[in-house]
Amino acid sequence: MGLLDLLTKTGTPFSTGNGATPPTNPGATKQSKLHADGNQASYSVNGANAPDVTKAYTEYNDGYNNALPQPSQLDLQGQKPVIPGKYPYLDNLPK
DSSP states (O other): OOHHHIIIIIOOTTOSSTTSOOOOOGGGSTTOOSSEETTEEOHHHHOTTHHHHHHHHHTOOSSSOOOOOOOOSOOOTTOOOOOTTTOHHHHTOOO
16 A cells, blocks of 8 residues: 555545645736736735735634744835935936
């Protein structure tokens, strides 16, 4: 009896699907809303679509209870950051 037969007929505590291919997590596909939803920014940029992203993120079966990172605080809706005296080069770019 081979390993696949043991997994699919007997089972083992070391395999979630007992040798079967698990379903594809939506977070690992083009439909993921982690970074973008079509042409719009999504969770990692501004926190949008949090329920969809959280659901896909918690469906990863890697043996760990992974905490979803917080969205970035860097999205300025296309506006240039204003930090006086911090980035003088950006204020005086060569022409």
